[in-house]
Amino acid sequence: MRIGALSTLSRNFQIGFLAPIIGCQDVEIVLRSGSANVLFEALQVMALDVVLTTEPPARDVFSSFIAHRVAEQKVLLHGTPHRLRHATLEEMLREEPVILPTDSSIRTGFDSLITRLGLRPQVAAEVDDMAMIRLLAREDAGLAITPAVVLADELREGLLVTAPFDLDIGEDFYAVTL
Numbered sequence: 359m360r361i362g363a364l365s366t367l368s369r370n371f372q373i374g375f376l377a378p379i380i381g382c383q384d385v386e387i388v389l390r391s392g393s394a395n396v397l398f399e400a401l402q403v404m405a406l407d408v409v410l411t412t413e414p415p416a417r418d419v420f421s422s423f424i425a426h427r428v429a430e431q432k433v434l435l436h437g438t439p440h441r442l443r444h445a446t447l448e449e450m451l452r453e454e455p456v457i458l459p460t461d462s463s464i465r466t467g468f469d470s471l472i473t474r475l476g477l478r479p480q481v482a483a484e485v486d487d488m489a490m491i492r493l494l495a496r497e498d499a500g501l502a503i504t505p506a507v508v509l510a511d512e513l514r515e516g517l518l519v520t521a522p523f524d525l526d527i528g529e530d531f532y533a534v535t536l
Contacts, residue, residue, distance in 0.1 A: 360388045362397035363410040368488045368508045409534040429531040431505035435521035447523040455482035455500030467527035
């Protein structure tokens with residue numbers, strides 16, 4: 359099974375997707391990561407069987423692809439416990455620095471949220487890699503805006519906690535095939 363995954367895609371999501379075939383004696387797994395264009399071009403020439411991504415491919419460029427939505431997750435604020443001791447979302451976003459993903463549906467949703475709330479949050483970092491967002495949140499650089507799957511281990515261990523506020527932002531995960 360030749361699987362391409364967007365280089366910024368959560369490794370925890372990828373492991374969850376692969377779980378049913380990990381350890382199967384009759385399945386060899388080949389994983390490649392890269393940009394969407396590189397992976398979709400490899401899928402087009404059948405060098406990959408499936409591409410995992412958070413955005414479906416552009417229909418006008420890759421019309422022969424089928425985007426299967428395999429998961430949807432709420433995007434929430436996560437951080438060390440001391441950063442989440444605020445009564446309201448607005449207060450939290452005014453007082454605490456945030457770790458933002460770059461150029462994604464999450465970023466678009468967050469930018470829309472802060473515009474609606476009339477806020478200008480302190481940005482600790484803008485990051486294009488979910489693994490780095492995870493590490494920055496663990497190091498207490500600020501609040502991570504991400505689906506819980508990205509921080510699953512840290513949340514389970516109690517190193518990070520999730521804020522009780524609904525951001526009304528979601529992220530879809532797709533398996534794209536020919």
